[in-house]
Amino acid sequence: MTGQHRIEDLLREFAPQVLAALVRRYGQFDACEDAVQEALLAATLQWPGEGIPERPRSWLLTVASRALVDAWRADSARRRRETAAALDPTGHAPAADLAVHLAADLAVHLAADLAGADRDDTLALLFLCCHPALSPPSQLALTLRAVGGLTTAQIAAAFLVPEATIARRIARAKQRIRDAGARFELPAQPQRTERLGVVLHVLYLIFNEGYTTSSGPALQRTDLIAEAIRLTRLLHRLLPDEAEVAGLLALMLLTDARRAARTGTDGRIVPLAGQQRDLWDIAAIAEGQAILTRTLGTGPVGPYQLQAAIAALHDEAPTAEATDWPQILALYDVLTTVAPGPVVTLSRAVALAHVHGPRAGLALLGTLDTDERMAHTHRLEAVRAHLLEQAGDTTAARDSYLRAAKMTASLPEQHYLELRAARLHHSAPPANPAD
Incomplete structure (x- = not known):
């Protein structure tokens, strides 16, 4: 990891913690968030040249706290001038500087916050x-x-x-x-x-x-x-008794378990059907399955439990060909009832194509063409290209792959989609870009 990436990771990790510490103490969310942004900017400018501090969280908390004091002082000075002008136009009226008291209070509590820096x-x-x-x-x-x-x-x-x-x-x-x-x-x-x-x-x-x-x-x-x-x-x-919280955790673990196999040694995307399954995280899969087993049946079934069950079916299949697509489609049918939406329809179209053929999936995708929510994502065109390729319509598939490539700001996905378009004349089996 480069030094710059290390800095970015630290700032992303500690920024919420620093903001939480300030808001817990002072309750002024907007002012505290502005102060944290100033601290992040200072770190971005100083750390690359001066090195990462020994205690980066404390450094950020200190700088953000000082920025908060400066903002309070500026506001107090403005209020003092306005009050003085209203009470005594000559400008000789005394006024208490509230920022002095605020700064003193901040200094006392900052020491306590720094001492308890592990609190999250x-x-x-x-x-x-x-x-x-x-x-x-x-x-x-x-x-x-x-x-x-x-x-x-x-x-x-x-x-x-x-x-x-x-x-x-x-x-x-x-x-x-x-x-x-x-x-x-x-x-x-x-x-x-x-x-x-x-x-x-x-x-x-x-x-x-x-x-x-x-x-x-x-x-x-x-x-x-x-x-x-x-x-x-x-x-x-x-x-612990909220089934949907457990369902979401299971979904994350079952999905993230496939992360190591999602790219090849050259960094290119490997779709689900072509992934090397022995690279999947067995421990994460086992934990996700255990959470899901304990959860299902304990309360109303919500969208996260259903998505976790779908992810579990993918993870349980020893090969892509052994995937239980009829069961996955049945779960998507339930999910469409529980939490309807264009993204669910998109995924259901893929399952429908596996069970009833690509033309059935394409027909379902057609219902999304007028959905404005899909205008800002490349997913619809990517899935359409995949199903058109499966249906043997290579010319239309190539056009859809290229349209999808132009719509995404993700370079790996852009390269993947462009590669699929370029390889359509080869005999490689179609891959599933919906992964």
């Missing part, structure tokens, strides 16, 4: 970002930014909406958190249940962004995968 309030931060004063889309966007460490562009890709929309959504969310006077603490049971659906969706999106990165030169980001699994484990320990 990320989960409390996660629930704060899912405050009921925010709309569900704003909850997701803010949490992905503050907890997941995703950029605005990455969040936009996850939501399938323009980047400018996400930027405005995050700004409004921070304002509403402040206006609502939200407290930094794990909510009581009734409120915790209400927010759980959004929290799970956020963790799901973080994992997906890590497993198949939406842009850049890497297919996957192991840091985001690890963080999503870590936070989901924490949530599972906190709420």
